Amino acid sequence: MLADVTVLNQHGATDVPVQALTLDSRQAAPGFVFFALRGAATDGHHFISNAVQQGVSVIICESLPATLEPGTTYVQVPDSAEAMAHMAAAFYGHPSRSLQLIGVTGTNGKTTCATLLHKLLRELGYHTGLLSTVQNQIDEEVIPATHTTPDAIRLNELLARMVKAGCTHACMEVSSHAVVQHRTTALRFAGGIFTNLTHDHLDYHGTFDNYLKAKKGFFDQLPKSAFALTNADDKRGLVMLQNTAARRETYSLRGAATFRGKLLENAVHGLYLEVDGREVQFRLIGVFNAYNLLAVYGAAVLLGEDSSEVLTVLSGLLSAPGRFEPIVSPKTRVTGIIDYAHTPDALENVLDTIADIRQPSQQVITVVGCGGNRDAGKRPVMANLACQGSDRVVLTADNPRFEDPLAILTEMQAGVKAQDLAKVVTIPDRREAIRTAVLLAGPGDIVLVAGKGHETYQEVKGVRAEFDDKKVLKEMFEQLGK
Ligand SMILES: CC(=O)N[C@H]1[C@@H](OP(=O)(O)OP(=O)(O)OC[C@H]2O[C@@H](n3ccc(=O)[nH]c3=O)[C@H](O)[C@@H]2O)O[C@H](CO)[C@@H](O)[C@@H]1O[C@H](C)C(=O)N[C@@H](C)C(=O)N[C@H](CCC(=O)O)C(=O)O
Numbered sequence: 105m106l107a108d109v110t111v112l113n114q115h116g117a118t119d120v121p122v123q124a125l126t127l128d129s130r131q132a133a134p135g136f137v138f139f140a141l142r143g144a145a146t147d148g149h150h151f152i153s154n155a156v157q158q159g160v161s162v163i164i165c166e167s168l169p170a171t172l173e174p175g176t177t178y179v180q181v182p183d184s185a186e187a188m189a190h191m192a193a194a195f196y197g198h199p200s201r202s203l204q205l206i207g208v209t210g211t212n213g214k215t216t217c218a219t220l221l222h223k224l225l226r227e228l229g230y231h232t233g234l235l236s237t238v239q240n241q242i243d244e245e246v247i248p249a250t251h252t253t254p255d256a257i258r259l260n261e262l263l264a265r266m267v268k269a270g271c272t273h274a275c276m277e278v279s280s281h282a283v284v285q286h287r288t289t290a291l292r293f294a295g296g297i298f299t300n301l302t303h304d305h306l307d308y309h310g311t312f313d314n315y316l317k318a319k320k321g322f323f324d325q326l327p328k329s330a331f332a333l334t335n336a337d338d339k340r341g342l343v344m345l346q347n348t349a350a351r352r353e354t355y356s357l358r359g360a361a362t363f364r365g366k367l368l369e370n371a372v373h374g375l376y377l378e379v380d381g382r383e384v385q386f387r388l389i390g391v392f393n394a395y396n397l398l399a400v401y402g403a404a405v406l407l408g409e410d411s412s413e414v415l416t417v418l419s420g421l422l423s424a425p426g427r428f429e430p431i432v433s434p435k436t437r438v439t440g441i442i443d444y445a446h447t448p449d450a451l452e453n454v455l456d457t458i459a460d461i462r463q464p465s466q467q468v469i470t471v472v473g474c475g476g477n478r479d480a481g482k483r484p485v486m487a488n489l490a491c492q493g494s495d496r497v498v499l500t501a502d503n504p505r506f507e508d509p510l511a512i513l514t515e516m517q518a519g520v521k522a523q524d525l526a527k528v529v530t531i532p533d534r535r536e537a538i539r540t541a542v543l544l545a546g547p548g549d550i551v552l553v554a555g556k557g558h559e560t561y562q563e564v565k566g567v568r569a570e571f572d573d574k575k576v577l578k579e580m581f582e583q584l585g586k
Pocket residue numbers: 127128129130141142143144145146147148149151250251252253254255279280281282308
């Protein structure tokens with residue numbers, strides 16, 4: 105890559121003092137390096153002159169502007185995002201090299217696995233960082249997250265803060281967007297975990313094959329020193345490791361694998377599993393969580409931890425916020441479940457879990473919507489799955505973003521089969537939808553509020569208004585005397 109770099113207006117970019125890095129001209133200031141990135145909505149190259157006006161020292165770009173300002177260094181590279189990843193890692197002193205960094209990728213389960221591994225390592229006595237959809241953490245210090253995987257600059261900055269705080273380990277989610285946009289390029293991972301691959305984000309990746317390649321790209325980049333731990337029961341589990349240089353390891357609930365689990369019981373009070381020959385009761389609910397637990401167990405053992413100690417700690421852990429989080433109404437014992445299921449596979453898993461643990465007398469009422477400016481293909485599928493697994497369904501808005509919430513609901517309704525029409529109501533206002541579901545619930549029934557989990561906002565036309573499914577549900581229980 106370096107052979108292709110062209111430096112103009114200075115004798116060498118290394119002589120230019122640099123105070124900070126940015127990918128956004130609006131944040132640029134004297135002493136900054138500005139990276140011109142080609143994005144999905146616009147092209148950072150259009151903002152080079154703005155960045156120069158704001159006094160940046162260095163511009164990293166793929167094509168040079170027609171006029172070069174004296175006093176500014178221009179570095180032309182084949183791929184600005186890739187160059188940014190390498191420069192960000194170097195600028196922050198390659199923090200990933202001072203950590204046992206574990207990356208988790210897959211369609212569902214990343215937050216759950218990364219959070220569980222973080223909690224486990226904390227309990228085992230390590231100073232540990234976490235980068236996740238819900239929040240970033242340095243030990244117990246919480247730093248709000250804007251992305252599942254931050255951009256390369258923010259990512260390296262956060263890892264450097266972890267190193268400075270004395271962390272020896274860090275757990276992070278690696279989204280498919282992150283791989284494609286080189287957010288994790290130039291990090292040194294000690295291990296990678298694959299959870300599963302199902303339908304999501306086809307709006308961004310175009311085809312399922314591209315989506316698969318993005319996830320696989322993470323394992324292709326792992327070094328020989330790392331482990332690559334995959335779900336052998338997932339259709340794409342082994343493909344992920346096909347070209348990795350890392351040590352290949354597997355986990356399975358069904359057959360031969362490095363880490364074997366057997367489902368003994370999936371009950372309302374938790375999972376009872378046999379793990380590597382030992383029977384253990386866990387507090388997490390649902391078969392999908394049996395996979396998450398096995399993955400985390402395997403990763404910890406591969407990091408050199410004692411398997412018995414790992415199981416003891418894991419058995420006491422609760423899941424990540426907004427992941428199958430139960431809230432029981434005080435009077436009529438309605439069980440509310442808040443879950444971040446926003447993909448067809450996640451919704452199906454959650455409803456299957458509810459089917460496994462419910463009593464025949466309990467009705468299931470599901471509140472669900474689909475996000476705007478995201479994969480539209482999942483909308484009818486999710487509405488249909490909600491109908492298959494529930495007695496009543498309230499279709500509502502998720503985060504409409506820049507789309508018309510009614511148009512999203514029309515696309516969802518298209519997935520409702522004629523015989524299910526009678527069980528569906530459509531209420532665009534999410535608060536009213538939750539209220540209706542609670543009204544429909546008789547004593548002991550189950551209300552699943554899917555899609556937004558831990559989120560504390562609803563995003564409409566670029567504005568995030570306060571909205572918390574958990575709070576609203578509790579409020580409705582109280583208001584309606586449930
Ligand atoms: C689709 C996507 O991933 N978008 C990310 C991408 O933005 P973009 O490609 O749209 O950028 P753009 O608006 O076209 O701008 C191009 C460049 O011009 C720059 N610019 C723009 C305007 C200006 O005045 N000056 C300027 O310099 C921008 O800073 C950017 O560098 O690069 C930005 C900077 O890193 C990200 O903030 C942005 O995330 C947006 C907000 C987003 O919603 N991303 C989601 C889809 C995402 O990444 N999700 C995954 C999780 C998915 C999962 O669940 O698995 C995640 O890791 O969070």
